[in-house]
């Protein structure tokens with residue numbers, strides 16, 4: 001039995017958000033829960049509402065529907081956390097995070113309506129040993145445990161709370177994208193024991209949270225080779241190749257051409273209306289033929305293949321940003337080997353990681 005099914009048996013009373021003045025803004029913080037600024041200028045800390053539908057743990061069915069590719073053999077796994085680090089605590093019934101499995105991707109935090117999920121860094125400031133998410137579960141006058149769990153009035157109140165909190169303007173960030181932080185997170189990702197579906201699941205959830213609908217191929221489906229498809233919002237139609245192993249990325253442009261041919265013949269989707277996207281851990285080395293092939297494909301077939309890294313998507317999530325492929329291109333080739341400007345345009349400030357660090361934004365030579 002999966003951990004999530006086990007946890008459904010644990011019941012917990014929800015918390016109600018009842019501040020003494022209307023909230024007007026949510027400010028995300030490093031090393032602490034979000035601050036909620038009230039109209040009377042007092043500030044309270046975001047706390048777990050014990051949402052009955054646990055958006056930090058599960059996607060709703062409608063969030064996983066891809067309108068463009070209804071017959072795509074999709075994996076409907078509803079896990080938000082790609083490493084299954086979030087579970088419901090067996091004693092309290094509240095969501096809790098296993099620091100040993102958390103890769104600080106920020107996906108759960110970006111779905112939490114009350115800003116209760118934040119990130120802790122352990123070790124020396126200059127050389128942290130660990131970065132992981134934690135959930136603030138403190139009760140206060142503004143976040144009070146509700147005792148009448150089953151009344152429809154309470155459920156209605158909880159939904160109203162969530163809608164109110166979600167609608168607040170957001171500022172700040174979850175994690176500052178520094179070299180030392182990526183060092184810890186990339187090493188942890190490489191050493192973690194994960195399911196074979198992990199690369200696709202991580203990519204799907206990062207894309208959904210940054211604004212693009214994504215469906216990934218069912219595990220074990222051998223009739224289709226592509227890793228996933230994209231759709232609205234974010235793009236009309238798209239196709240996804242995920243390659244987290246460093247050498248595998250070199251085959252991705254050619255695999256992408258196969259995918260485009262299949263989509264054309266089976267789904268009648270023309271290449272000119274398609275957003276092709278390759279996602280990798282790090283960018284391919286500039287001396288490899290990856291960028292030359294991408295350029296040839298553009299020059300000969302007029303198909304622009306986008307390239308993104310997991311790290312670039314983390315930076316967008318940590319800054320709480322979304323994008324749309326209709327007005328954002330992540331096209332890299334032998335003449336442009338950096339994602340930096342594209343990312344800075346979205347987050348509206350300089351990105352802090354050093355040039356070519358772990359090849360997250362620039363290629364190494």
Ligand code: SF4
Pocket residue numbers: 047048049050051054055056057095111112113114115116117135
């Ligand atoms: S952590 Fe956030 S999303 Fe998860 S149950 Fe608590 S309030 Fe809801």
Ligand code: SF4
Pocket residue numbers: 080081082083084085086097101102103104105106107108109132133
């Ligand atoms: S930050 Fe990412 S890895 Fe960590 S608990 Fe949240 S979803 Fe899971």
